[in-house]
Amino acid sequence: MMGMGMALWFGILTSISPCPLATNIVAVSYIGSQMSTQRGVFMAGVLYMSGRMLTYTVLGAILVSSAQSVPAVANFLQKYMNILLGPLLILIGLVLLDIIKFNMGDSAGMIANKLQSRIKQSGLPGACVLGIIFALSFCPVSAALFFGSLFSVAVKNDSRIILPSIYGIGTALPVLAFAILMRFSARIVSKVYNKVSVFETWARRVTATVFIIAGVYYCAIYLPEAL
16 A cells, blocks of 8 residues: 555656646646537546556556566565665655756657647547657656656565556646646636645655655665675
């Protein structure tokens, strides 16, 4: 249960982080502008969520299966996982605090600008396509949370499908909520967006602090054993 809760939280935090939030706003704009009924908005939101969930499930299954099926990798992780986890958690925490920055380019924005006009013509299936494309548009925060946090939790819990799927759901839930709100009032969306931005800042800082503390703990416990 703890692993599932962590996967869901990592997904939500990914979704409301600045870079993914920008792509999600594009998704909300698409979903809201294309559908004339609340049911249509909900269905488009579900398809968008399905696209993200499918993408992260496939990626997670491939990564976790590869780590467990290759004997050398499996033995390495079994022997050094706890030792590596400490520095990894500290590194992720520093990335979440923007102390360490990686320039991965504005890939999400470029993809959104080039493909949004084409996808608009495809109706409901376009929402699923958007989910897949935006899920693959990793930025430093989402990459750290997926390839670092989620991957380590999935490996430790031997979960190839469930945890990546829950992470995918977490990344799409805020989009579904925004899409539903948009059908009532754009002003409501603006107010909620401002509050979400403030919440994201503090949530990211708290999560980063927890990661760093946990990382220091793991380093203190397991690094001496390796020396």
